[in-house]
Amino acid sequence: MPKITFTSATGESRVVEATAGDSAMQTAVRNGVPGIVGECGGVLSCATCHVFVDEADLDRLPPMSEIEDEMLDGAAEDRRANSRLSCQIPLSDDLDGLKVTTPEFQE
Amino acid sequence: MTVRPGHGTLIVGASQAGVQVAGSLREQGYDAPITIVGAELHPPYQRPPLSKALLHGGLTTDALLFRSPEYYAEQQIELVLGERIAAVERAADGSGVAISASGRRFPFGRLALTVGARPRRLSMPGADLAGVRYLRDTEDALALRGDLARARQVVVVGGGFIGLEVAASARQLGRSVTVVLADDRLMKRAVEEPISQFFRAAHERRGIALHFGVSPASALGDGAGRVRALELTDGRVLDADLVVVGIGAVPRTELAEQLGLAVDNGIVVDEHGVTSDGTTVAAGDCASFPSPVPGPFGRMRFESVSTAVEQARVAAATLAGRAVPYRTAPWFWSDQFDLKLQVAGLSCGADRDVVRGDPNAEKFSVLYYRDDRLAAAECVNSPVDFLAVRSALGIGRTVPAELAADTSVPLKKLLQDVRDVPLESVR
Numbered sequence: 001m002p003k004i005t006f007t008s009a010t011g012e013s014r015v016v017e018a019t020a021g022d023s024a025m026q027t028a029v030r031n032g033v034p035g036i037v038g039e040c041g042g043v044l045s046c047a048t049c050h051v052f053v054d055e056a057d058l059d060r061l062p063p064m065s066e067i068e069d070e071m072l073d074g075a076a077e078d079r080r081a082n083s084r085l086s087c088q089i090p091l092s093d094d095l096d097g098l099k100v101t102t103p104e105f106q107e
Numbered sequence: 108m109t110v111r112p113g114h115g116t117l118i119v120g121a122s123q124a125g126v127q128v129a130g131s132l133r134e135q136g137y138d139a140p141i142t143i144v145g146a147e148l149h150p151p152y153q154r155p156p157l158s159k160a161l162l163h164g165g166l167t168t169d170a171l172l173f174r175s176p177e178y179y180a181e182q183q184i185e186l187v188l189g190e191r192i193a194a195v196e197r198a199a200d201g202s203g204v205a206i207s208a209s210g211r212r213f214p215f216g217r218l219a220l221t222v223g224a225r226p227r228r229l230s231m232p233g234a235d236l237a238g239v240r241y242l243r244d245t246e247d248a249l250a251l252r253g254d255l256a257r258a259r260q261v262v263v264v265g266g267g268f269i270g271l272e273v274a275a276s277a278r279q280l281g282r283s284v285t286v287v288l289a290d291d292r293l294m295k296r297a298v299e300e301p302i303s304q305f306f307r308a309a310h311e312r313r314g315i316a317l318h319f320g321v322s323p324a325s326a327l328g329d330g331a332g333r334v335r336a337l338e339l340t341d342g343r344v345l346d347a348d349l350v351v352v353g354i355g356a357v358p359r360t361e362l363a364e365q366l367g368l369a370v371d372n373g374i375v376v377d378e379h380g381v382t383s384d385g386t387t388v389a390a391g392d393c394a395s396f397p398s399p400v401p402g403p404f405g406r407m408r409f410e411s412v413s414t415a416v417e418q419a420r421v422a423a424a425t426l427a428g429r430a431v432p433y434r435t436a437p438w439f440w441s442d443q444f445d446l447k448l449q450v451a452g453l454s455c456g457a458d459r460d461v462v463r464g465d466p467n468a469e470k471f472s473v474l475y476y477r478d479d480r481l482a483a484a485e486c487v488n489s490p491v492d493f494l495a496v497r498s499a500l501g502i503g504r505t506v507p508a509e510l511a512a513d514t515s516v517p518l519k520k521l522l523q524d525v526r527d528v529p530l531e532s533v534r
Contacts, residue, residue: 022170030175032130032182039416041153041171043160045440045449047494067447067490074494074519107501 002096006033006051009104020093024086024100025049035102042087044068048106049086050075054099058082061089077103110183111139116426117205117215119192119362121145123154123412124391125221126173127419128426129184135427141184144205144213146191149245150174155412157248158272159442162255163279168245187213195366201386217426220363220374220382220389221419224356224410229264233326238334239350242269251351258282258349262337264323266293268441270353271306274315275443277351285316285345287323287337296355297439299454301473302485305466306443313444318343326350356410358393371395373408378432380422388425390418399433400500402477403456411439436483436500438493445469449493452483452500461511463518464489472496474511481505495519 002020006028007013018027028036028049037048044067053061061084064072068088072079086100116132118125121143129141145151152171160166179186190207195218197203205213226241228234238258240251251273255261261277263270266288278284292303293310307317321339329335337347358373369375369383373395380388380396396418398404417435424431438451446469457475464471472492475483481504484496495518499505506521 026170030172030178032174032178034134039412040440041155041412043155043440043442044490045442045447047490067488071490071494073517074491074498076498 002091002093002098004091004095005097005099006035007099007101008035009102018091020091022091024051024089024091024098026087027091028086033102035106036086037106038087044071044085044087047071047075047085050077050079050103050106051084051086051089051100052080052103053082053084053089054101055082057095057098057100060095060098064088075103076105076107108133108136108138108183113139114202114214114216115140115142116217116219117213118143118219118221119205120221120223120391120393121147121151121186121188122221122223122391122415123151123173124223124415124419124422125219126151127416128219128221128388128390128423130174130182131420131423132427133182133184135423135429137423137427139216141182142187142213142215143184144187144190144192144207146189147244147246148189150176150186150188152245153412154244157245158242158269159276161248162252162273162276168249171245187211192362195362197366201384218387219422219426220387220393221391221415222359222362222393224358224392226352227355227357229323229352229354231323231325233328233334236326236328236334237332238348239326239352241352242273243356254349255280255282260346261285261349261351262287262345262347263351263353264288264337265353265355266290266317266319267296267353267355268294270351271310271443272441273351273353274310275313277349278313278315279444282349284314285318285347286310287318287321287339287345289320289322291319293317294441298448298450298485299457299460299473299475301460301462301466302448302487305471305487306446306448309446309469310443323350356392358395358408360393363389363393371406375406376418376422378421378434379425379430380418380433381425388422390422391415394418396433398453400436400453400482402453402482404453409437409439411437413438436497438497445488447488447490449486449490450483451486451493451497452481454483454485457482459508461508463492463512464514474506474508476508479505479508492518495522498522 040046374389454475459476472486486493
């Protein structure tokens, strides 16, 4: 099972074992990782699962859709070059070791 | 966390609001026992996909679960499934015992009602035929998915979110789909006229037939107990081997009534989520609450994820001993085909609207103003506009109506550029 590390804006890290096929957002919410809300459940409607992806992992992720790109423009905390919506990151063994940081605000 | 012994909080209803009350209580350091009792056998799950991805997208029910079993264990939230609370006995201080239909007893110090709503049912001859379906929970959705796999001609009764989402799902599966509705326009309770008109044309372009201003008179059977056609009040008869009814939901108020709580189209709560007994809280689809935003509104009841979540947070704060008023502008969404509708704020009573973007390109927003202030936005495939308006309403900002139509400037930029207009009760 892929492992993913969530680090909060204040630097606290938590490693979670994900179920392959779940998104990074689902993995965080199901396991009570703070800093990710995911209110719409992963259908690109709320932009409350914004994460900053570790630079080393960026190339491993699937490309961003136009609508994800637009949603990131409206995220509560300003987007950066390594911003993604974590509901759009399906986890697999290929993504084992993924590291993301959550922003200070999601809403 | 070490949980104190005692009776703590009993949450009746393993719903979006129920899970949020429990989670928010723990986030706020509440250290008394928390029990969630749910009537369904499925652990708490998201409902919005039941009319969409679960029907046509191959989603599994496991994908809908809010939390892992480990989460409930770690947070010391006891989850009891398959028990429907039938009666509540109570002492004067608000504590008491809830008793399930099977006779199981659940003592509590405080009670939270997150019992949701049930689908409004059609009463007509033939309403009980096989193939006449409603959609509220997972079992409904799985049964409907099974029927959709075999159906050829689907008639949907009701032109609200559930009806149109099911219609779109059925059409995406290649079925012939007709929608009949009593109203003169689509989603009349939820959106304003321009959006209704856009969706009417968009659904027709995608091959859905729409009949306005009619209701079902009777369902006709095939002689073997299954529906074969739906007769309408105007005399027309539509062939149908599947009828899906989405004509609204009725709040579950039986327990509240039994407890003697005030009920008015939902369990009456104040801005802190407290019911008329002064101790019990309620949140979500079952609750009737004072408007969270200023305006010419009375009491309201909303069936949406965001209101369930926000009211649950407020109710949890109350239970944890912190009074936080409910002040968040409602927002909601609906996905129909490739059309993403997102609504922020309350448009009723608006005196001006501004169209931003191009309806012909199926990408536009309508912004609504009341007394020159931005009150709401209804956005089609325009998430950036939606997020900007949701954020603006949250912090009490507006955007000048005369600038709002200019799509070359992001709304967010316009919001930042306008002078703050203080609003008495927005946080």
